[in-house]
Amino acid sequence: MMTRLRIFILLLFLSFFAKSQETDSLQLKDSINTISEVVLQAAPRNIKLNEGNIVVSVSGNKDFKASINILEVLKKTPGVTVDQEDGIFIGGRITPAIFIDGKPVVMSSQELQSYLRSLSPEMVESLEVNSNPSSKYDAEFKGIIDIRLKRNGNLGWKGSYNGNVSVNKFNYRENTLNLSYNTGKIAYTMQLGYNNGISTYRYNALQRLANTNVMRTTTYQKDNAEILNIQAGFDYRINDKNRLGLNVRRNFRKHDRNRSGTLYTSNHDESQVVFNTGSENPIDYTQDNYGVATDYSYQNKNFRLNFLGNHLSVENKQKDDFINRDLPDSQLLSYWKSDLLNKINIYTAQLDAAQKWGNANLEAGIKFSNSHTNNNIKYDTLSVNDGFVFDPTRSNRFSYKEKVFAGYLAYSQKFQKLQINAGLRFENTKSISEAITADSVVSRNYLEWLPSFSAHYVFNKSNELSLSYSRKITRPNFSQLNPFRYYFSPLNYWIGNPYLQPSLTSQVKATYRYKNWVTSLMIGKEKDVMTRYPIYNPETNVLEYLGANLPYRKFATLEVSFPIKITQWWNANAQVNGYYNYEFRPYLNEVFALKIYNYEVRLNQVFTLPEGYTINLFANYESRTGNSLYIIQPRYSVDLSVQKSWLDNALNTKISFNNMFDTYNQQLEFRHKQIMDNRFIHWWDNRKLIFSLSYNFGSSKYQTKEIQRTEEENRTR
Numbered sequence: 251m252m253t254r255l256r257i258f259i260l261l262l263f264l265s266f267f268a269k270s271q272e273t274d275s276l277q278l279k280d281s282i283n284t285i286s287e288v289v290l291q292a293a294p295r296n297i298k299l300n301e302g303n304i305v306v307s308v309s310g311n312k313d314f315k316a317s318i319n320i321l322e323v324l325k326k327t328p329g330v331t332v333d334q335e336d337g338i339f340i341g342g343r344i345t346p347a348i349f350i351d352g353k354p355v356v357m358s359s360q361e362l363q364s365y366l367r368s369l370s371p372e373m374v375e376s377l378e379v380n381s382n383p384s385s386k387y388d389a390e391f392k393g394i395i396d397i398r399l400k401r402n403g404n405l406g407w408k409g410s411y412n413g414n415v416s417v418n419k420f421n422y423r424e425n426t427l428n429l430s431y432n433t434g435k436i437a438y439t440m441q442l443g444y445n446n447g448i449s450t451y452r453y454n455a456l457q458r459l460a461n462t463n464v465m466r467t468t469t470y471q472k473d474n475a476e477i478l479n480i481q482a483g484f485d486y487r488i489n490d491k492n493r494l495g496l497n498v499r500r501n502f503r504k505h506d507r508n509r510s511g512t513l514y515t516s517n518h519d520e521s522q523v524v525f526n527t528g529s530e531n532p533i534d535y536t537q538d539n540y541g542v543a544t545d546y547s548y549q550n551k552n553f554r555l556n557f558l559g560n561h562l563s564v565e566n567k568q569k570d571d572f573i574n575r576d577l578p579d580s581q582l583l584s585y586w587k588s589d590l591l592n593k594i595n596i597y598t599a600q601l602d603a604a605q606k607w608g609n610a611n612l613e614a615g616i617k618f619s620n621s622h623t624n625n626n627i628k629y630d631t632l633s634v635n636d637g638f639v640f641d642p643t644r645s646n647r648f649s650y651k652e653k654v655f656a657g658y659l660a661y662s663q664k665f666q667k668l669q670i671n672a673g674l675r676f677e678n679t680k681s682i683s684e685a686i687t688a689d690s691v692v693s694r695n696y697l698e699w700l701p702s703f704s705a706h707y708v709f710n711k712s713n714e715l716s717l718s719y720s721r722k723i724t725r726p727n728f729s730q731l732n733p734f735r736y737y738f739s740p741l742n743y744w745i746g747n748p749y750l751q752p753s754l755t756s757q758v759k760a761t762y763r764y765k766n767w768v769t770s771l772m773i774g775k776e777k778d779v780m781t782r783y784p785i786y787n788p789e790t791n792v793l794e795y796l797g798a799n800l801p802y803r804k805f806a807t808l809e810v811s812f813p814i815k816i817t818q819w820w821n822a823n824a825q826v827n828g829y830y831n832y833e834f835r836p837y838l839n840e841v842f843a844l845k846i847y848n849y850e851v852r853l854n855q856v857f858t859l860p861e862g863y864t865i866n867l868f869a870n871y872e873s874r875t876g877n878s879l880y881i882i883q884p885r886y887s888v889d890l891s892v893q894k895s896w897l898d899n900a901l902n903t904k905i906s907f908n909n910m911f912d913t914y915n916q917q918l919e920f921r922h923k924q925i926m927d928n929r930f931i932h933w934w935d936n937r938k939l940i941f942s943l944s945y946n947f948g949s950s951k952y953q954t955k956e957i958q959r960t961e962e963e964n965r966t967r
Contacts, residue, residue: 297328297768297811300378301669301706302716302761304328304768304811308374309400312856313823316866316893318414318906318942320369320397326854326868328768328811328825329379330395334914334934336363338395341381341772341807342829346393354391358539358564361501364445364477368412368426370944372902375400381772382718382759385673385702386602386613386660389723392755407431408948417939420472422447437485439497445477453511453738455930460788462518467739467930469511477503483543493547500540507533511739512577527583529740530573539564552606559599566592574740584740585632586641594623594728610663613673621652627734646734647686648748652725654679669706674699677723683748685733692748698723716761726750726780730797741790744782747797753778767812777802783837783879786926793928806830819859825852835878838925848875864893876921883917904942912937 296307306327308314314323325332331339340346347354348362357365378396387394409429416422427442453469483497509531515524541562548555568590574583602615629644660673678697684690704718732746757774779800786793807829814822827850835842850872857865871886891906914936919929 296813297763297766299706299714299716299761299763299768301671301704302382302718302759303378303380304761304770305376305378307376308371311371312821312858312864313854313866314371315856315864316891316904316906317371318891318904318940319367319412320371320374321363321366322889322891322906323371323374323377324366324395325870326823326852327377327379329381329770329809329827331850334916334932334936340379340393340395342805342831344381344393346379346381346395347388347391349394349396351398352396353545353558358501358537360477360503361479364424364443364479367414367424368428368441368443369397370412370902370942372944373400373410374398381770382704382720382757383702384660384671384704384718384720385675385700386615386658388617388656389675389677389698389700390725392722392724404949405432405434406949408946410944410946412944413942415941416447417941418935418937419450420448420935422449422475435487437487439481439483439485441479441481443477443479446475449473449475450935452933453930454933455742455928457793457929458518458927459515459791460786463515463524464518464520465513465515465791467511467513467742469509469739471507471509474506475503476505477501491548491550495543495545497543498541501537503537505533505535507535509533513739513741526577527740528575528577530575531570531737533568533570535566535568537564537566554602554604556602557600558602560596562594562596564592564594566590568592570737572737572740582632586644587630587638588627588644589630590625590627590734592623592625594621596621609665611661613660613662614658616657617655619652619654621650623650623728625649625728625732625734642687644735645687646732648732648734649684649686650681650728650731650748651683652679652681667708671702671704671706673702675702676700679725679752683731685748688733690748696752698754712765714763716759718759720757722755722757723752724755724780725752726797730780742793744795745797750780750797751778751799753780753799768810770809771807773804773806775802775804779803779833781835783835784920784926784928786928801834801836803834804830804832820855820857822853822855824854825850827851829875831877833878837879842878842922844878844921846876846878848873862894866891866893876918879921881919881921883919885914885916887911887914900946902942902944904940906940906942907938908940909937 296311296313298305308320308323313326317323317326321332321336324330324338329340333339338346338348348366349355355362355365375398378398380394380396383391383394407430409427412424412426414424422445424445425443429440431438450473451471453467455467457465457467459465479499479501481497481499483495486494488494511529513525513527513529515526516522517524539562541560544559546557568588570588572584572586572588574585575581576583596619598617598619600615600617602613604611604613625646625648627646629641630638631641633639654677656675656677658673658675660671662669662671664670676697676699680695681693683692700721700723702718702720704716706714706716708714730746730750731748733748735743735745737743753776755774755776757772759770759772761768761770779802780797781800782795782797784793784795807827809825809827811823811825814824816822829848829850831846833843850870852868852870855867857867859865866889868889869886872884874881874884876882887909888911889906889908890910891904893902893904895902915931915933917929917931920926
């Protein structure tokens with residue numbers, strides 16, 4: 251471990267301190283072969299600000315040339331974090347909405363990850379990271395990442411194939427075919443995708459029980475997945491003023507998961523076994539969803555009108571078997587089954603209008619959404635007569651209906667070097683959650699006013715400063731509300747809470763750019779923070795995680811990014827991020843309020859070699875962090891990739907070795923040993939050797955706009 255850490259530190263600081271030591275008797279070598287100094291100088295404008303938001307060029311940017319896909323580009327983008335499960339975060343732990351060409355995409359979280367992996371860096375013009383969106387965006391969007399695709403209006407057809415093979419203990423394959431045909435009036439698009447393969451996950455826990463026994467929990471999950479998706483649509487340019495678009499999609503996924511584990515308990519000094527239980531949990535999961543999106547736009551001189559409509563239908567089915575045996579003699583201890591059916595339907599309609607007068611712009615819009623989810627999970631337990639009997643203590647039927655009516659008014663004006671933006675949004679939410687099995691109904695009707703303001707001043711080409719303020723509301727998603735049990739192991743599960751309240755966040759952000767050096771500071775406060783907390787039963791040794799609202803938390807984020815030019819063939823970009831979090835957490839008749847400080851350092855090095863080869867070495871270190879209840883241990887990762895283009899850049903090949911030292915697992919420890927002594931590790935198989943191939947064919951470079959995603963669809967995951 252120490253050897254790996256030394257290697258990481260050496261890689262991290264090599265770019266900062268590069269020099270050659272020469273004696274008087276030696277001749278100076280050619281500067282091409284000798285690194286005599288690190289030169290900090292203005293590089294090409296690959297980073298700029300747009301009203302305080304970082305905009306990063308992607309296509310043609312050497313920093314991303316060897317990246318496999320846009321997910322890897324995001325990992326190296328200032329202010330963005332991609333975790334071990336490909337979850338995307340900005341500003342610490344904010345999950346952003348993903349936009350394509352200024353519009354949110356209409357995909358589930360799993361579909362979105364597959365889509366981002368299908369996009370090569372050559373297909374993307376730029377990324378814009380907005381960590382403080384204004385009132386004209388849905389209040390659920392605490393952050394936005396806008397991906398701008400490369401475009402060309404050539405007539406004719408074009409196509410591209412992207413294929414990736416990830417090699418770990420098992421293989422995972424991703425294949426995407428994109429086709430488009432442009433007639434000048436109508437652009438037709440189609441995307442076909444097929445992914446399949448196996449991924450694995452491990453969970454290990456050590457807990458000292460109330461009776462001084464020691465319990466060790468191990469879980470191993472093997473997930474065999476098969477995913478098929480198809481999208482088709484058209485973009486009809488009726489005339490110079492009117493445009494109409496339609497997109498339909500269908501996605502089907504099947505997962506055969508096999509989760510097995512042990513509960514091994516010994517006495518306090520681990521010299522004697524108390525019990526040793528083995529568990530088997532085979533899972534059959536399918537998801538079938540379809541979506542329809544239609545949009546219309548009208549533009550006449552300085553007036554613009556847009557309509558967007560969406561329908562999303564999702565059906566989830568999952569069957570589980572939970573089998574527990576005494577390992578020494580394989581005696582059956584318990585056996586229960588579950589059968590889950592989950593259906594979600596979402597309808598949204600949005601109308602936006604904008605009028606421009608000189609340097610002033612006035613925008614207004616309204617939106618209506620209607621969401622309905624039904625969950626029915628049934629448990630059956632094996633009885634003493636070897637027959638399965640309905641288990642009402644675990645079974646659950648849950649229905650959730652939500653209607654949101656929203657509107658906004660935004661005004662902006664430019665005064666020479668100063669840009670001012672102000673907006674006000676309202677969102678009225680009506681919801682009914684019904685736990686049918688428990689005969690419990692929770693009905694809510696609330697209205698929130700959400701203002702925003704920003705100012706952006708450009709001193710000159712090298713200096714600019716932005717200030718912004720916004721207020722956001724976050725409604726609980728469906729899984730957080732649904733009071734059913736999700737099992738990690740026979741004695742460990744979490745339960746949703748239908749009484750969760752939405753949280754409100756107020757935050758202020760300042761961003762300053764000097765050439766390619768960018769510094770951002772964000773501070774804020776969130777009320778009614780939604781979180782999970784553990785409850786340990788010393789009699790049954792069951793550990794369950796329940797949902798609750800914390801009174802408030804305060805947070806701050808400081809992010810600095812800057813380029814380092816070492817030689818003509820060796821460039822680096824560094825990021826240093828600092829985080830502060832203060833939670834006021836009542837827990838078990840006590841209040842825990844800790845100030846948590848942590849930091850993250852990233853270094854992205856690019857080596858441009860002869861014969862068109864590019865090598866990318868990316869290192870990331872996260873310090874010790876956590877919250878009021880848990881400590882999260884530090885971790886780091888190192889990725890190495892090699893890129894080469896062929897056939898006049900039509901064929902692009904890449905090889906990447908991600909998480910080379912297998913160090914990017916998550917280790918947590920409960921802080922307060924007087925309550926519970928528990929520590930555990932989550933491990934994902936993200937140490938991978940990835941082979942990537944992309945090929946472009948056809949005569950046209952035209953790409954139509956992508957389908958849209960709504961706030962409600964973000965909350966179905």
